[in-house]
Amino acid sequence: MTDFKFNGSTLIVKINEEIDHHTCDLIKNKIDLAINFRNTKHLIFDFTGVNFMDSSGIGMVMGRYKNMHKNHGTVAVVGLKPTVKKIFTMSGLFKILSEYKNVEEAMKSEVKMA
Template sequence: MQLKFSVEDGCLIVEMHGELDHHSAEGARIKIDNKIEELGINKLIFDFSGVNFMDSSGIGVIIGRYKKLKDYDGKVAVVNLKPQIKKIFELSGLFKILNEFKNTKEALLNL
């Protein structure tokens, strides 16, 4: 799992590439948490355009970051979900706690 970080309009954007699974979830979590703390940001966009597989460990990464930012009145969004990844979000109920947008630009306008 490769992560690329950028900041736009006070929002941390995490572009992910590869598989978000039990092999990569812990490393991704640590890197994302470190960046959130380093920047003091409470808005986060996960860009899934480069993710081709996600398992329950990936769900845990998303939920954990949601809980972390919720404590600081923060918001989390996801963008560019492929159909198979979107299905995982739907089945796991993640859309009850966070929003999906078509792209980063749309997410930035709505967070």
């Protein structure tokens, strides 16, 4: 299950399942639909509900980043569990996106940065 919330030009994507090769195709498609549904400038991934992620998740986040970056948008992430954070750190994802304590803080910082 993935929940979507729009707040102005910000899209908050809350993923509530394990992210692997099996689940990530559907998640990707839904996110891309949501991004294109409105003129999204900021994408915030809420990982509070993600207890497992393998390297498929890296590809998923990277792909969304590329799409957002093309349109001068930003990507941020909140709610990383230690095991998921380990994958983010190892793959260098923090070089392209920032982690925030919660959605509110991410909204404030990302919107200000743009």
